[in-house]
Amino acid sequence: xxxxxxxxxxxxxxxxxxxxxxxxxxxxxxxxxxxxxxxxxxxxxxxxxxxxxxxxxxxxxxxxxxxxxxxxxxxxxxxxxxxxxxxxxxxxxxxxxxxxxxxxxxxxxxxxxxxxxxxxxxxxxxxxxxxxxxxxxxxxxxxxxxxxxxxxxxxxxxxxxxxxxxxxxxxxxxxxxxxxxxxxxxxxxxxxxxxxxxxxxxxxxxxxxxxxxxxxxxxxxxxxxxxxxxxxxxxxxxxxxxxxxxxxxxxxxxxxxxxxxxxxxxxxxxxxxxxxxxxxxxxxxxxxxxxxxxxxxxxxxxxxxxxxxxxxxxxxxxxxxxxxxxxxxxxxxxxxxxxxxxxxxxxxxxxxxxxxxxxxxxxxxxxxxxxxxxxxxxxxxxxxxxxxxxxxxxxxxxxxxxxxxxxxxxxxxxxxxxxxxxxxxxxxxxxxxxxxxxxxxxxxxxxxxxxxxxxxxxxxxxxxxxxxxxxxxxxxxxxxxxxxxxxxxxxxxxxxxxxxxxxxxxxxxxxxxxxxxxxxxxxxxxxxxxx
Amino acid sequence: xxxxxxxxxxxxxxxxxxxxxxxxxxxxxxxxxxxxxxxxxxxxxxxxxxxxxxxxxxxxxxxxxxxxxxxxxxxxxxxxxxxxxxxxxxxxxxxxxxxxxxxxxxxxxxxxxxxxxxxxxxxxxxxxxxxxxxxxxxxxxxxxxxxxxxxxxxxx
Numbered sequence: 001x002x003x004x005x006x007x008x009x010x011x012x013x014x015x016x017x018x019x020x021x022x023x024x025x026x027x028x029x030x031x032x033x034x035x036x037x038x039x040x041x042x043x044x045x046x047x048x049x050x051x052x053x054x055x056x057x058x059x060x061x062x063x064x065x066x067x068x069x070x071x072x073x074x075x076x077x078x079x080x081x082x083x084x085x086x087x088x089x090x091x092x093x094x095x096x097x098x099x100x101x102x103x104x105x106x107x108x109x110x111x112x113x114x115x116x117x118x119x120x121x122x123x124x125x126x127x128x129x130x131x132x133x134x135x136x137x138x139x140x141x142x143x144x145x146x147x148x149x150x151x152x153x154x155x156x157x158x159x160x161x162x163x164x165x166x167x168x169x170x171x172x173x174x175x176x177x178x179x180x181x182x183x184x185x186x187x188x189x190x191x192x193x194x195x196x197x198x199x200x201x202x203x204x205x206x207x208x209x210x211x212x213x214x215x216x217x218x219x220x221x222x223x224x225x226x227x228x229x230x231x232x233x234x235x236x237x238x239x240x241x242x243x244x245x246x247x248x249x250x251x252x253x254x255x256x257x258x259x260x261x262x263x264x265x266x267x268x269x270x271x272x273x274x275x276x277x278x279x280x281x282x283x284x285x286x287x288x289x290x291x292x293x294x295x296x297x298x299x300x301x302x303x304x305x306x307x308x309x310x311x312x313x314x315x316x317x318x319x320x321x322x323x324x325x326x327x328x329x330x331x332x333x334x335x336x337x338x339x340x341x342x343x344x345x346x347x348x349x350x351x352x353x354x355x356x357x358x359x360x361x362x363x364x365x366x367x368x369x370x371x372x373x374x375x376x377x378x379x380x381x382x383x384x385x386x387x388x389x390x391x392x393x394x395x396x397x398x399x400x401x402x403x404x405x406x407x408x409x410x411x412x413x414x415x416x417x418x419x420x421x422x423x424x425x426x427x428x429x430x431x432x433x434x435x436x437x438x439x440x441x442x443x444x445x446x447x448x449x450x451x452x453x454x455x456x457x458x459x460x461x462x463x464x465x466x467x468x469x470x471x472x473x474x475x476x477x478x479x480x481x482x483x484x485x486x487x488x489x490x491x492x493x494x495x496x497x498x499x500x501x502x503x504x505x506x507x508x509x510x511x512x513x514x515x516x517x518x519x520x521x522x523x524x525x526x527x528x529x530x531x
Numbered sequence: 532x533x534x535x536x537x538x539x540x541x542x543x544x545x546x547x548x549x550x551x552x553x554x555x556x557x558x559x560x561x562x563x564x565x566x567x568x569x570x571x572x573x574x575x576x577x578x579x580x581x582x583x584x585x586x587x588x589x590x591x592x593x594x595x596x597x598x599x600x601x602x603x604x605x606x607x608x609x610x611x612x613x614x615x616x617x618x619x620x621x622x623x624x625x626x627x628x629x630x631x632x633x634x635x636x637x638x639x640x641x642x643x644x645x646x647x648x649x650x651x652x653x654x655x656x657x658x659x660x661x662x663x664x665x666x667x668x669x670x671x672x673x674x675x676x677x678x679x680x681x682x683x684x685x686x687x
Contacts, residue, residue, distance in 0.1 A: 012654045015669035047656035047669075186612030189653040224559075224596050225608075225652050227665045262552075263559055265594035268650060282554030282580070284593040300551065342656060344617035349656025372618070381613055385650075415655065419617045431616070435650065441593075 002035040003081045004056040008111065010043035010196050011228045012189065017068060018051040024072040025053070032076060042197015044111035045351030046098050054093055057083035063090040098367060103329060104353045105337050106314045107190075110197035116235055118243050121200040127245070129316030133208045134253050141212035142168055145315060147323035149335025154180055154271070154308030155383060155412040155488070157334075157401045160315075163305060166295035167213040170303035175215035177206050178280065178299060181222040181229075181309040182264050182271040185384025187343035187415030190351060191309040195222065195229035198313075199236035203259060205312035207250060208319055209305050210257045219299070220261040220309075221276050233261045268385075268439040272487050273306040275441060286441040287487045308413070310339055331357035334400045342368045344381075344417035354399075361395035364418060375420035379428075379504065383412025385435050386492035388499035389425060410495060425504035430458040432496040436489060447490025450481045454497065464512040471501065471508065532566040532601075539564065540572055548579045554590055558597055567598035603638040603645035605683035607631075608662045611648045614655035623659050624648075626673045630680045644683040 007022040029036045049065035062083035078086040090096055113120040133141050146161025167175060183191040194202055206218045222230050237259055240246040248256050267285045269275045274288035277299050298304025318326045327335045334356035340363050342349045347369035371377055379389045388409035397403055404411045433454030440447045454477055460470045478494035485491040501508055543560045547553050561572055568591050577584045591597045609624055628634055631646055638645040654660035657669030663679050
């Protein structure tokens with residue numbers, strides 16, 4: 001039998017040369033007359049080791065990384081196909097501490113299976129959740145998800161079972177399941193990894209959601225910035241149709257579920273659920289005031305389940321192993337696992353799936369190994385561009401929805417962006433407002449106008465114009481945006497701004513450092529939100 | 532990418548017009564075909580979807596992706612979001628702007644390269660990140676950026 005060699009096709013792995021490595025391995029094997037089976041898997045999520053090449057041996061999978069095209073000949077010479085030692089050798093993949101110390105439930109298969117092999121998916125426990133769901137009444141599926149304690153992983157943390165229950169009891173001729181895969185938060189890439197590394201788990205999760213609420217049509221709303229994920233998802237859906245796991249007769253049950261993946265068009269706001277629905281309907285991605293909730297009047301005015309990708313991808317294991325199994329992970333009201341994504345200035349950036357409750361410190365130092373630059377850590381932003389900047393003294397915060405809220409922060413989608421001591425928090429605060437101005441949908445005034453005024457006020461503070469009064473004005477503006485905005489964009493952008501002022505006041509009291517020339521550079525980067 | 536062709540545009544619109552919420556898929560298809568949304572496309576789409584021209588124009592102008600004029604033969608998108616900021620994307624952007632001789636959002640005079648900003652490519656563990664013609668690059672050093680800019684300008 002030919003040796004199986006795994007080279008990821010995950011975008012991040014491709015971004016550091018995985019395609020060239022895959023080609024070099026194939027051509028080296030063929031010139032040596034060795035028969036190998038090259039499998040393009042997803043990523044294990046240890047990105048500093050990408051391209052991470054694995055070889056299947058009788059002792060399990062052996063890892064080598066980061067592999068470059070140039071090191072391929074040496075790997076063959078050293079006998080890597082038998083798992084023999086090499087300078088890039090990392091030993092058995094499962095024994096690498098970064099992986100071994102995780103609790104991979106949602107990501108159980110990511111990086112292990114061939115993402116586009118349904119047989120591989122099934123061989124690794126796929127579709128067991130659906131089989132169980134097919135034997136249950138819709139209410140029993142909803143109850144199981146509710147009992148598991150699963151909360152929305154997009155950021156809001158709303159209990160998934162309650163949302164599903166609302167859709168289940170809404171009466172309509174048509175219902176929908178929509179997956180929000182518009183993963184726009186900087187520092188996050190978990191959705192992308194699943195779409196590229198284990199797309200069938202999302203298809204299975206959405207199918208179970210559809211059975212639970214009585215929906216027959218689903219949409220995945222992904223991003224144009226993720227072209228590889230989009231293509232992987234399209235292929236996986238086509239395969240699921242061919243094999244009878246989508247369409248008129250899902251897995252021989254007589255139940256219908258159709259699924260389609262759609263592309264966004266570069267608007268951050270479409271990660272907000274009502275904007276996403278507008279966009280899916282073919283309109284400007286402007287948010288809808290709530291109520292009505294999408295669960296009652298969602299896509300095309302029909303009851304709709306809108307869940308984040310990671311939420312839906314966590315459903316199969318809950319149905320397969322039971323609500324209790326999932327609920328036993330975690331702390332307080334945050335049950336199950338969190339997919340932590342280490343990003344920014346971090347030595348060992350990657351995906352860490354852990355039960356809720358580990359501290360920021362353990363995530364950043366225990367897993368992440370500290371900053372990439374080797375300089376002292378000064379700030380972390382958790383939860384994307386709308387998340388607070390925390391100082392080093394807050395690293396004891398456990399990763400838990402309530403613990404973050406208590407410190408005026410937000411866990412969001414689990415992205416942790418690390419900054420070293422070269423960061424200027426006044427500049428970061430200004431950027432937050434600039435980002436909001438660029439991405440505001442324009443529906444409500446506090447966000448549309450407030451963000452532009454916010455940029456101006458922070459520029460005056462940086463330029464040391466009337467600093468005390470402008471800081472007071474900024475605070476007032478933030479309060480108004482928090483209370484008066486229709487959605488989370490305008491409503492939460494004060495979090496990074498005010499946390500920067502609160503925890504890093506020294507950055508707002510420096511002598512005016514921005515020269516007119518630098519100010520010109522800043523201004524030239526601004527894109528008018530309405531083109 | 533081919534030059535604007537009304538018959539081809541109509542054919543692409545016809546392929547997709549029956550989809551629920553067809554407008555965004557149609558706009559993506561036209562941009563894929565021609566590299567931008569030609570102004571003559573607006574009435575064609577409005578007609579096919581029974582919308583006003585204003586509604587179609589409103590959607591085109593809302594989304595950052597849709598262009599109003601043809602881009603360069605190659606498009607380099609540089610991430611400007613927080614994770615890449617933490618790894619020096621501002622300096623990288625300055626470097627690329629100098630090398631290419633254009634600012635973000637502009638196309639080189641020879642039409643070979645458009646440089647754009649983007650907010651997050653989902654490659655945040657390998658910041659700073661860029662995307663060239665849909666292909667991702669991570670941990671981008673000035674040297675890698677030079678290579679990308681230069682190869683775009685050489686290629687026809």
